[in-house]
Amino acid sequence: MFHSRMGDRVHSPETMRRIRSLIKCGKIRVLKHAAARMALRGYTLPEIEQVLSSGFHETERDEYDQTHSLWTHAIRGSTREGRKTRVVVAIVDELLVVTVVGPLK
Amino acid sequence: MKARATKVARNFIYGGLGFPVIFRAVEVKEVMGELVPNINHRKLQDEAFLSLLRASFKFSGAHLSFVRNYMGLKQEDLGLRLGLSGHSMISKWEKKKAAATGMSGAIEAGVRILMYEYLNKSQIPIEAVILVLAGDLDEPKGPVPIAA
Numbered sequence: 001m002f003h004s005r006m007g008d009r010v011h012s013p014e015t016m017r018r019i020r021s022l023i024k025c026g027k028i029r030v031l032k033h034a035a036a037r038m039a040l041r042g043y044t045l046p047e048i049e050q051v052l053s054s055g056f057h058e059t060e061r062d063e064y065d066q067t068h069s070l071w072t073h074a075i076r077g078s079t080r081e082g083r084k085t086r087v088v089v090a091i092v093d094e095l096l097v098v099t100v101v102g103p104l105k
Numbered sequence: 106m107k108a109r110a111t112k113v114a115r116n117f118i119y120g121g122l123g124f125p126v127i128f129r130a131v132e133v134k135e136v137m138g139e140l141v142p143n144i145n146h147r148k149l150q151d152e153a154f155l156s157l158l159r160a161s162f163k164f165s166g167a168h169l170s171f172v173r174n175y176m177g178l179k180q181e182d183l184g185l186r187l188g189l190s191g192h193s194m195i196s197k198w199e200k201k202k203a204a205a206t207g208m209s210g211a212i213e214a215g216v217r218i219l220m221y222e223y224l225n226k227s228q229i230p231i232e233a234v235i236l237v238l239a240g241d242l243d244e245p246k247g248p249v250p251i252a253a
Contacts, residue, residue, distance in 0.1 A: 026147030029136060032139055034121075035123075038123045039120060042166065045150060045171070046174035068137050081192075096137060
């Protein structure tokens with residue numbers, strides 16, 4: 001299930017559809033923590049986009065960020081090289097990459 | 106949560122591509138308590154690709170990984186196109202992350218020729234390729250300048 005920042009619940013496929021649409025439009029921003037993780041783990045933005053475009057929504061890992069009053073969503077997928085990766089994003093009017101976890105087993 | 110009004114930041118360093126880039130002047134906005142460049146990231150990747158193509162420094166592992174993924178190639182595909190036996194050398198170079206890959210001038214020139222080819226450039230500036238071939242490049246220090 002998808003939680004919007006207003007707390008409404010929308011089906012997970014809608015989350016993925018919005019994510020893919022925002023990537024396609026170039027409406028993606030990487031926050032500092034995520035950028036630091038990417039540099040540390042050796043990920044680049046095209047790989048993150050690949051994970052988000054081809055991955056699936058881990059709904060059980062969604063969390064509500066009380067500080068910023070929005071939901072974050074965990075998307076799990078693979079890079080072209082098959083590195084299993086989890087990308088945590090928030091959707092405002094654009095896609096915010098909050099953190100990157102990987103490679104996963 | 107709403108993004109605040111935009112403003113122009115000078116010499117703004119951004120790490121969202123997986124390696125640092127620097128904008129001499131860019132519109133930024135505050136999102137989740139931090140400043141992010143208010144530019145289309147598809148365009149940003151296009152600009153970064155062009156900046157790396159023209160760069161007078163050796164590619165770092167992150168640069169190589171960015172270029173390969175931007176062109177939609179697997180490590181094995183890039184390796185084979187460079188006349189290597191497979192993905193292992195590409196993987197080794199990309200694992201250098203922010204440090205220079207250590208690939209030879211000839212291979213680095215090959216990468217840049219593939220980049221020109223990807224952009225459908227009919228004329229490859231031979232002087233630039235010769236410079237790379239000679240290995241006469243700086244180490245990859247500091248952020249990549251972006252002309253946005």
